[in-house]
Amino acid sequence: xxxxxxxxxxxxxxxxxxxxxxxxxxxxxxxxxxxxxxxxxxxxxxxxxxxxxxxxxxxxxxxxxxxxxxxxxxxxxxxxxxxxxxxxxxxxxxxxxxxxxxxxxxxxxxxxxxxxxxxxxxxxxxxxxxxxxxxxxxxxxxxxxxxxxxxxxxxxxxxxxxxxxxxxxxxxxxxxxxxxxxxxxxxxxxxxxxxxxxxxxxxxxxxxxxxxxxxxxxxxxxxxxxxxxxxxxxxxxxxxxxxxxxxxxxxxxxxxxxxxxxxxxxxxxxxxxxxxxxxxxxxxxxxxxxxxxxxxxxxxxxxxxxxxxxxxxxxxxxxxxxxxxxxxxxxxxxxx
Amino acid sequence: xxxxxxxxxxxxxxxxxxxxxxxxxxxxxxxxxxxxxxxxxxxxxxxxxxxxxxxxxxxxxxxxxxxxxxxxxxxxxxxxxxxxxxxxxxxxxxxxxxxxxxxxxxxxxxxxxxxxxxxxxxxxxxxxxxxxxxxxxxxxxxxxxxxxxxxxxxxxxxxxxxxxxxxxxxxxxxxxxxxxxxxxxxxxxxxxxxxxxxxxxxxxxxxxxxxxxxxxxxxxxxxxxxxxxxxxxxxxxxxxxxxxxxxxxxxxxxxxxxxxxxxxxxxxxxxxxxxxxxxxxxxxxxxxxxxxxxxxxxxxxxxxxxxxxxxxxxxxxxxxxxxxxxxxxxxxxxxxxxxxxxxxxxxxxxxxxxxxxxxxxxxxxxxxxxxxxxxxxxxxxxxxxxxxxxxxxxxxxxxxxxxxxxxxxxxxxxxxxxxxxxxxxxxxxxxxxxxxxxxxxxxxxxxxxxxxxxxxxxxxx
Numbered sequence: 001x002x003x004x005x006x007x008x009x010x011x012x013x014x015x016x017x018x019x020x021x022x023x024x025x026x027x028x029x030x031x032x033x034x035x036x037x038x039x040x041x042x043x044x045x046x047x048x049x050x051x052x053x054x055x056x057x058x059x060x061x062x063x064x065x066x067x068x069x070x071x072x073x074x075x076x077x078x079x080x081x082x083x084x085x086x087x088x089x090x091x092x093x094x095x096x097x098x099x100x101x102x103x104x105x106x107x108x109x110x111x112x113x114x115x116x117x118x119x120x121x122x123x124x125x126x127x128x129x130x131x132x133x134x135x136x137x138x139x140x141x142x143x144x145x146x147x148x149x150x151x152x153x154x155x156x157x158x159x160x161x162x163x164x165x166x167x168x169x170x171x172x173x174x175x176x177x178x179x180x181x182x183x184x185x186x187x188x189x190x191x192x193x194x195x196x197x198x199x200x201x202x203x204x205x206x207x208x209x210x211x212x213x214x215x216x217x218x219x220x221x222x223x224x225x226x227x228x229x230x231x232x233x234x235x236x237x238x239x240x241x242x243x244x245x246x247x248x249x250x251x252x253x254x255x256x257x258x259x260x261x262x263x264x265x266x267x268x269x270x271x272x273x274x275x276x277x278x279x280x281x282x283x284x285x286x287x288x289x290x291x292x293x294x295x296x297x298x299x300x301x302x303x304x305x306x307x308x309x310x311x312x313x314x315x316x317x318x319x320x321x322x323x324x325x326x327x328x329x330x331x332x333x334x335x336x
Numbered sequence: 337x338x339x340x341x342x343x344x345x346x347x348x349x350x351x352x353x354x355x356x357x358x359x360x361x362x363x364x365x366x367x368x369x370x371x372x373x374x375x376x377x378x379x380x381x382x383x384x385x386x387x388x389x390x391x392x393x394x395x396x397x398x399x400x401x402x403x404x405x406x407x408x409x410x411x412x413x414x415x416x417x418x419x420x421x422x423x424x425x426x427x428x429x430x431x432x433x434x435x436x437x438x439x440x441x442x443x444x445x446x447x448x449x450x451x452x453x454x455x456x457x458x459x460x461x462x463x464x465x466x467x468x469x470x471x472x473x474x475x476x477x478x479x480x481x482x483x484x485x486x487x488x489x490x491x492x493x494x495x496x497x498x499x500x501x502x503x504x505x506x507x508x509x510x511x512x513x514x515x516x517x518x519x520x521x522x523x524x525x526x527x528x529x530x531x532x533x534x535x536x537x538x539x540x541x542x543x544x545x546x547x548x549x550x551x552x553x554x555x556x557x558x559x560x561x562x563x564x565x566x567x568x569x570x571x572x573x574x575x576x577x578x579x580x581x582x583x584x585x586x587x588x589x590x591x592x593x594x595x596x597x598x599x600x601x602x603x604x605x606x607x608x609x610x611x612x613x614x615x616x617x618x619x620x621x622x623x624x625x626x627x628x629x630x631x632x633x634x635x636x637x638x639x640x641x642x643x644x645x646x647x648x649x650x651x652x653x654x655x656x657x658x659x660x661x662x663x664x665x666x667x668x669x670x671x672x673x674x675x676x677x678x679x680x681x682x683x684x685x686x687x688x689x690x691x692x693x694x695x696x697x698x699x700x701x702x703x704x705x706x707x708x709x710x711x712x713x714x715x716x717x718x719x720x721x722x723x724x725x726x727x728x729x730x731x732x733x734x735x736x737x738x739x740x741x742x743x744x745x746x747x748x749x750x751x752x753x754x755x756x757x758x759x760x761x762x763x764x765x766x767x768x769x770x771x772x773x774x775x776x777x778x779x780x781x782x783x784x785x786x787x788x789x790x791x792x793x794x795x796x797x
Contacts, residue, residue, distance in 0.1 A: 074543065107576035115574035124542050124579065129566050135532050136567055139539020146495070146521065146545055166563075169532025176527070331577040332611050334635035336663065 017225060019293035025067070025224045026284045027302050029059035032083040033281060034310045035092055036255075039082065039099055043259045047318060048099045052113045055083035057254040060280035061186050062087040064227025065154055065247075068235045072149065076124040076137040077156035079114035080186075080253075084156065088121040092309055096317035104320030108327060131164030133157060134183070138170040141181035141244075152180040152238040160191025162205050168212075171244070175212045178243035182234045183209070185248045186221065192257040193265040206248035214244050221249030222278040225287075252278070339388050340409040343397070346375060346382045348593045349644055353377045354402045355410060364392045366413060373399075373410070378477075378648045379509050390415045462622070462654075462667060471652040479621035479653055480510050480586075480642065483628035484548060486658070488518055491546060494632055497524040497533060498550030498587070507552050508588065508647055534560030534585070538567045538637075541581040546632060551587035554603045554641060561606075568637040569612030584631045586640035589617070590681065590732045591780060593645065597768035602733035604680065607639040608710040608742070614663055615709040617641040619684035621651035623707055626661025634663060641709075643682045666713035668720070672700035675790045676720040678743060679730035680706040683781055687730045690786035699794055709739060717743060718751045725756040726793040730786055735763045757793040762786050 036054040043052050055062075058080075066087040069075075077084045085095050090106065098105025098116050106116040114128040124140060127133040137155025144151045161167060162185055174181050185205045189196055196203045206216030215237075219230040227249065234245040252274045256263040263271075288294045343353065354376040360366055366386045373384045390413040397410040404410065474482070488494045495518075500507045502515040502525040515523040526533040530551065537547040551557045557564065564585060572580045591600040608615045614636055618624045624642070631638040653659070669684060670691050677687040684705040691701035702720050706712065721727050727747060729740030740761035747759050765779045791797065 076539075105576070107574055107578070110576050111574040115571075117571070117575035117579045119578050124539070125571065125575070127567070129562055132535060132562060132567055135535020135563060136539035136542065138532075139536035139541070140543045141539075142536055143540045143543025143545045146540070147543075166531045166535060169527075169529040170536065172527055172529065173532055173536060331573045331575075333614070334572065334577075334580045334582075336630075336634050336636070 016287065016291060017228070019288065021067075022284055022288050023294065023298075023302070025060075025063055025228075026281065026288065026299065027306065028063045028066075028087060029224065029281045029284065030302065030306045031092070031309065032056075032059045032063070032086050034306050035086060035096070035313065036082060038310050038314050039096065040255070040259065042096075042100065042314060042317070048113070049101065050112055051079065052099065052259045053080040053257065054253070054255045054259070055080055057274070057280075058186060058188060058221070058249075058251045059083060060224035060227050060283075061184065061221045061249045061251055062156070064224040065182075065184060065231040067224075067228050068231035069154065070151070072122060072151040074122045074124055074137070074140040074144070074151065074153040075156070076133045076140060076153065077126070078130065078133055078158060078161065079126070079128045080158070081114065081116065081126045085116055085118070085121075085123055085126075088118070088123045090116070090118050090121050090123060092313035093316040096313040097320045100317040100320070101322065102317060102320035103323045103327075104316060109323040110327065110331065131157060131161040131166050134161065134164070134167045134170045137183075138174050138179060138181055141174065141179035142177070144180055145177070150239060152182060152235055154182050154184055156184045156186055158191065159185060159187040159189065159196050159200070159205060160194070161185075162187075162208060163191075163199060168208075171209050171212045171214055174244040175209075175214050178241060180238040180241070181244045182231075182238055183214075183244060183246045185246065186251055187248050188251050188253045190253070190257070190265065192261065193263075195265070204248070206246050209244070209246045214246055216246035216248060218248045218250060221251035222280050223283055224280055225284075338393050338412045338414050339390065341372070341386075341411040341413055343404045343406050343408045343410050344375065344384055345406040346377045346384075347379050348595050349648070350377045350379075350406060352403050352405045355397050355399055355404050356381060358395060358399045360392045362392055362395055366390055366392050379507070386413075388413055388415070462661075464661075465654045465656070470655040472655045473650050474621045474625075474653040475648055475650050476621045476624050476642070477508065477510055477647040479625035479651075480628050481512065481514065483625040484511070484632070485514060485517065487629055487632040488514075488522060491632075493544065494546040494548065495522040495524065496548045496550065497526050497537060499526055499528055499552050501525060501550050506550075508644065510642075510647070511550070530556050530559035531563060535563040535567060537583055537585075538563055538571075538581050541568070541583040541637075542571070542579055546582050548584045548586060548632060551585065553599060553644075554587050554589040555599050555601055557585065557587070557603065564607070564613070564637070564639070565610050569610045572636070573612060580635050581637050582635045584628070584634075584638045584640050586628070586631070587642060588644040588647070589641035590643055591645075591764075591769060591776070594771060594773065594776060596771045600769035602641075602681075602731065602764065603639075604641055604709050604731070605733050605738045605742075608712075608739065609737075610710075613637055613639055613710065615639045615641065616663060616707065617681040617709055618661075618707050619646070619669075619681055619705050621649070622653045622659070623661055623667070623705070625653055626659045627663065627707065629658075629660045630663050633660070638663070641681060646682055646685075661707070664708045664711045664713055666716040667705045667707055668702065668716065669705045670701070670703040672702035672724065674700045674724055674726070675794055676702045676704060676717070676724045676727040677730055677786060677790060678704040678706060678717055678720075678727060680709060680739065681732065683730040683732055686781055686783050686786055689783045690730075690790060693783065693787050694790055697791075697796070699790060699796065701790055706739075712742070712746070714746050714750060717746065718754075721747060721751045722754045725754055726790075727755075728760045728762060728786065728789045728793060730762045730781060732764045732781055735761060735766055738763055757795065760789045760793050762789045
């Protein structure tokens, strides 16, 4: 069982990545963290409406895996998707403006928090029906194989999705046809308010592919270094044409399921302990400073840079106009 | 005492078949369970086993005979031993065909209605077809296959996937031969996993391919409807125009014959409710061919509704290199001035048959084949109502929130002043489809119902 590593232990075991790489993780995770905090703030101000699912706490998963991706690899996920968009290189301004429902958003204000896409970055959404992205992601991998290109699909879903039937329909076809798809189960322990223990007969979710012959691995999803290492192995497997892989990322969300979730189903202590001992950003920070790879000032410079990016995104998201009323009628069909 | 061996019904819609081969010759001894002949149905070649024992006395229908009607005596069997046993068997056997007999009759009633309309009053030629075009007779099944194959030859991104589409050659033989031509990378047998492969198809469309996803019947598409509605139909909008899904979902829709409530539903109204989807439901082979090609080329998700009873029907199809029928255009299948009958899919055949009957009584009905349910061609319907001032809608689906209800609303909004009588809907009865032959007949739309409705709006008795 891959227990979440502690920040203090971060340097122990495994190879220590070079400073440049760690700094990149630090910067990318911090961007997601600060972006999500800002989104929460804007939600509180009534500037973001509807559902808003924050990724805070889970940053290491998408940042570590995205570090294994190459140009053209596809990414698809659920509605907790802001982090994935930022990690694939989508513009924080466009993402934040979509959250505020403005014309400058990625979907011109018509998608919202749960529905953003970027063909350019090969990010395929942003899907609001629990588990629906799993067959879709499998289809993206099908297209990659059909087109005989050397790309893979990262198909993210949560521990809640893992109990949807269509996930297993997808596993079956993916293994049957050896599709290049990495099923990333972000096990943040709670499907909304229901813990894995209360919902899953087989709580070790990486074993859920066993009957299909899909190899699965449980990974400390709070450690970006561990995620990266597991991701490299999975990507190599997929690119070699050996079919799908399951990575169960043991992670944790600090916030509620959505902004309106009081999270009464877990104790404050549990959250506090997780934050204090396993925070993915603190772990990288500890590695960088503990190994004297950088000094505090270098990290502060990154903090400042990230803060500026997020502030600019927030400003843009408020300045961008609402979509023109005529937008109501566009994009229903592509002109044939 | 000899026992008659009858031509068997080997599929729900089979009314006749080819006696492909005799495995026994006259004078041969036959045991129960022996394969005595091969019968070619509309779907497959089936082995026909003997039920009774005896000696094959006489072959009444030679091998190679085509169009042998179900329940025709094809051979006689001389029973051996005492008379009592064979006589008893015969009695028992007499029961089985009796039940079977009804089934083809039901189908025939439907089909004769379909064909009846064709013979006396040939359908209007599509004005879009150039003058001097040659026509070739083709079944709906062949038309769909040709349309798909032509598009697959034209565009390597087009592929076909579904249950039994490849090695089995199609549950309804639609994709027969396509595996041979296009290979297993492009004609793909899926597991029985509708939600999975529908979603996979949508994902492949996001990824730049042009999938044709076959549902063995649209009844099974309910397993997949979330992927069709939430993923295929809405993503273009949700992505601000970035991520369309050019995909065709196709397969037989509506009632076949005696297959019961879970295999007999029409889904035209369901899918037509959804912005982002196009819904096509042709009637003639020409339209099936031209519209499947248009559907495959369309950059949007298209629901392509076929009909099992129509698969074996032949129609004249224009002999053109690239015959594409535009989505969203209805067709006037028969001109008339007294009343408009508007329908889609198999109901067009019923409407044409009704028009024929009405003509005998001096009522000239105009028949409109919608061809596309969404986007619906309001203009053609309204133009007809402006002329006839009366309209009857015909559909196989349920009445509430149905296509007829939609047309009635459109007429209210756009042509109310042209009406001389209220819109009348003729539709499948508001009950799950029963199995019993007589009840199924009552549940389905019938020609006499359409005739009665047309007379009612004409205030004729």
